[in-house]
Amino acid sequence: MKGTLTSDHCGALYLVDRQLGEVVEGGRPRSHCVLRKLQLPEALGCSEASRAAPAPVAGETAAEPPAAGVPSPGPAAGGAAAGAAVASGGAFAAAAEQVVVRSLRLPEAWTNSLGAGVNALEMVHHHDGSGGECLLLSAGAAIYRLPLGAQPAPASPPLVQQEAAQPFTELTQTGLRPPAAQPDEAPAPQLLAGADAKTASAKSAPADGFGDAARFGRVMSNLVEDGRGALLLLDGGVGRPDEIAELCAIRRVHPHTGAVATVGRLKCRADFASLSITANGWLFVSWADACDGTLIDLGLVPPPSLQPRRRTLPADLGALLGWERTAGGGGGGGSGGGSDSAAADVTIRVGERSFPAHRLILSARCDYFKQRLAGDGGFADGRAAELELADADPDAFALVLRWLYTGGAHIPAEQARGVGGLADRLLLPELCDAALEVMVETLAPETVVDSLLWAARMAHLSRGFAQRLEELKAWYVAHHELVCQRAPASVRRLMEARSDLAFELMCAQSRGASRREQV
Structure with missing residues (x-):
């Protein structure tokens, strides 16, 4: 595998898998480059909620960069950003089995045209904040752009969250092994800046400019993106690949216009360097085989992953659910734990699980708890430190509690009935209606009878x-x-459990058949 591992900051990693084919005339083997997308599971802390749009690139409307000269540089963000919680032992192995690999083959004509440049292929993921996303690649003396399609920008958490469309076409597989089937071919990457292999000259000096008028000598670093979306790299100038230049240039590339500008120079200490940007906007250059690095203050805007998160009321209230982190993520439940659980003043016992909560929030958001927690509300345990919610499913209550705190919760189809019934019991009509909507929208022949029998039992409770x-x-x-x-067994079960309902459905089928015959 060649090239930088890069992240979209939403739980997906990208890498290039280079495979050598048959040897062609001249003794050089053909290069088959396959782009792999690894979608990490939520168990590793990966979530769409982490997506943050970058500020505009320099030259566009943008906030002023942070003041230069901040005394201490913070943690660095390199080509592959963090965002996944560290798992260990069996937990990591189990999560790895849930990784989904998707593949897209880069055009063979393009990879072969790069010559030796394919050995130094570097890339970084870029999205423009309006839904479009792409990979920016450096190869030889040029920067290319490979569009990945559009992805909806995140919004406030809805009552029902649906899986976003994938830009890769097929080839889904569980586990880290690449798919065995032949992947679809991607469109040829578009030249963004510099000269491609056909027009590049070994004697062309590096030059600033727009698009194909700009010139690079030798890209000698990974690509890194700042908080405004601009691309930064080191250019080693004209010379042999194994030759260490005396000085190298820091080049900035606009991801949309291809404008290239030199923003600084520094003394080279190796033939390759790794770039990263710290939390206060310093550029850190780590020299290969040199065991040291260089910090440069260019007044950069830090990447979104290192910028302070925007505070929102749903996010702050959701952070109070300390039991979610103890249980390993949303939808779980535990026996307490976490710094935010310490502020809880009541515990809700559901089955074998306990949920630390806050009386004020429960009373403000739920009429059921408002009555039950009132000291003079007629409930004997209203002032107790622990309340029991009998005959309720813990997983369904975890989703109800998240909805109470944040106003939104992802309702899986298999939990829709449980959440709907519990929400109705707790006097939460909006959540009940949302859960029932999920149940109806995800119907299948194997599940419709169970949903029918359940809804028939609940129909007397409310109009919904x-x-x-x-x-x-x-x-x-x-x-x-x-x-x-x-699902023939479910039909027999329907006739045995509710013969009146089965007869009603049979009559409706007969009437429908008669109308079709008349037409």
């Missing part, structure tokens, strides 16, 4: 359940043949 029951009936009638084909 009765309305959803009618939608379930209509879906069953429209897909009756498919249900009988794929």
Whole structure:
């Protein structure tokens, strides 16, 4: 594998897998470069919520950069950004099995045209803040742009979150092994700045300019992106690849216009360097095989991953759910723990699990708890330090609690009925309706009968359940043949458990068949 491992700061890593093919005339083997996208699981702390749009590139409207000369540089962000929590032992092994690998083959004509430049392929992920994302690659004496498609920008957490469309076309596989099938071919990367292999000259001196009018000598570092989206690299000038230049230039590249500018120079200490940007905007140059580095104050804006997170009320209240971190992420539950759990003044016991919570938030957000926690509300345990919520599913309550604190929660299809029933019981009609919407939208022949029987039991409780029951009936009638084909046991179970409902559905099917015959 060649090139830099880079991250989209949303739980995905990109790398280039270079494979050598048959030897062609001249003794040089063909190069097959496959772009791998590794989607990391949420168990490693990877989330879409971490996406942050960069500020505009220099030359566009932007906030002023931080003042130069900040005394102590902070942690650095390199080509592959952090964002995944560190797991250990069996937990890491289990999470690794959930990694999804997607592949996209770079055009063979393009990779072969790079010649020796393919051995020094570097890349960084870039998104422009409006949904578009791409990979910026350096090869030879040029910078290329490979579009990856559009991805919706994040918004406030909705009641129901759906998986975003993937820019890679197919080839999903669990585990770290690359797919065996032949991946689809990507479009040829577009020249952003510099000269491609056909027009480049070994004697061309580095020059600033726009697009193909700019010239690079020899890119001798990885690519790093600052908080305004500008690309930074080291240019070793004209010379042999194994020759250490006396001075190298720090070049800045605009990711959209391809404008190249030299922003500084420094003495070379090796033939390759690794660049990163610290939390206060300093550029750190780590020299290969030199065991030291150089800090340079260029007044850069730190990458979004190192900038302070914008405070929001849902995020701050969600941070109070310390039991989520103890349990390893949202949707779980634990027996307390975490610094934020220490501020909890009541514990809700659901089955074998305990959920530290806050009386003020529960009372303000939920009428059920407002009545139960009131000292004069008629509940004997209203002032108790621990309350029990009987006959409730802990996983469903974890989602209800997250919704109470943040106003949003991802409701998996398999938990929709549990969340809907519990939300109705706790007098939360908005959450109940959202859960029932998930149930209806994710119906399948294998699940419709269970949903029908459940909704029929709940229909007497509220109009919402009765309305959803009618939608379930209509879906069953429209897909009756498919249900009988794929889940015949569920049809027998329906006839045994609710013969009246089965008879009603049979009559509806008969009426529908008669109308189709008349038409």
